[in-house]
Amino acid sequence: MTGPVINHVAITMAPELLDDGGRAELLDFYGEVFGWTEGDNTGERGNPLILLTGVFGHFIYLLPGDPALHAPPMDHFGMMVETESELDEILARATRRAEVDDRVRIIAKESKTTHGSTHDFTLTNCYIGFGMPLLVELQHITRHAHARS
Numbered sequence: 001m002t003g004p005v006i007n008h009v010a011i012t013m014a015p016e017l018l019d020d021g022g023r024a025e026l027l028d029f030y031g032e033v034f035g036w037t038e039g040d041n042t043g044e045r046g047n048p049l050i051l052l053t054g055v056f057g058h059f060i061y062l063l064p065g066d067p068a069l070h071a072p073p074m075d076h077f078g079m080m081v082e083t084e085s086e087l088d089e090i091l092a093r094a095t096r097r098a099e100v101d102d103r104v105r106i107i108a109k110e111s112k113t114t115h116g117s118t119h120d121f122t123l124t125n126c127y128i129g130f131g132m133p134l135l136v137e138l139q140h141i142t143r144h145a146h147a148r149s
Helices: 020-034 084-100
Strands: 008-013 049-052 059-064 076-080 105-115 119-129 135-145
Touching: 020 049, 020 084, 076 119, 084 105, 084 119, 084 135, 105 135
Parallel strands: 008 059, 076 135
Antiparallel strands: 049 059, 105 119, 119 135
């Protein structure tokens, strides 16, 4: 590791969104779309919902409380995926959910290339949201070496 790495995001949410029914909906959506699972909150104050991302030590910490976080529509946290096909698979699962649930929010996949002195970088991303005040931005970055002259 070369420096500090973000290992979690903590969000205060309205308590009614984290009641038994709300938790079940969040776990169902984020479990199906992202593969996240519920972490053990034993010993935690306030009965948070801890969503484990599948990477050791990385999680989303949803705490019921007042005031709850209210964020502008584009506020988000970002997550990287290894391949563009992984991004496409997650986006497809979210799209299927959006077809039957208008609470699912998706901002379409885009790609943008940034040119550097020795390499170009293509960022492919999309945004997915459900139930939380922040969207999840999925990113895949491809590094392209410049052709040698």
